[in-house]
Each structure stands twice: as structure tokens, then as C-alpha cells.
Amino acid sequence: MWNRLSSRLALVILLGVPAVAAAQAPTDDLASAPRIPQAEFKKLLSDGTIFVIDVRDHQSYVNGRIPGAVSMPLETLASHVAELKAAKKPIVAYCA
Secondary structure, eight states: OHHHHHTTOEEEEEOSHHHHHHHHSOHHHHHTSOOOOHHHHHHHHHHTOSEEEEOSOHHHHHHOOOTTOEEOOGGGGGGGHHHHHHTOSOEEEEEO
16 A cells, blocks of 8 residues: 555645645645655654644545554644644645
8 A cells, every 4th residue: 555655645744733724725835835755754654753644535545545644634624723733743744
């Protein structure tokens, strides 16, 4: 599953509330969001130093996801602000 997803990942590092703001921002603003290389992502994931959220719809999440990722469909991010703030570490959001 990882190989299939990894070739199509769009990774963005976001912190707490800005994740919600970025999700609601115009598409042009998202194009300038920071990206990280796949190798760096894998290291951060294995170290447990990031909080990974899958912003695709729930059915896509059920069909296949990055191990440890939490389902937070993009349209529901506003309802997850407390959980995102509680993460206390960088948040990586992905969609494919």
C-alpha cells in the first residue's frame, strides 16, 4: 500500500491552527505551502516526530492509507482544531 500511495502523495507540513486556515485558503495559497521529500517524511514518520492526517474522504482512507495516519477529511478540519492543537508537533497532511 505504501508504494502505491507514496508515488502520488502531496505532502504539506502545517502547524496546528494554520492547517485549518490553509485548508480554507484559496488554491493559489496552497501551491506555496512547504513540501518535504519522501525520504524525510519516512524518517519523521518512523521517528514519531510528526502527526499525519489524511485529508481525503473517509472511503479513500478506508481503502488504503499511510500507517498511523488519522482520517480528517478536508471539509471536517474545522471540527478538529482542538485535536490538531493537542498534537504539539508538526502536522503533515496528505491527499492523493
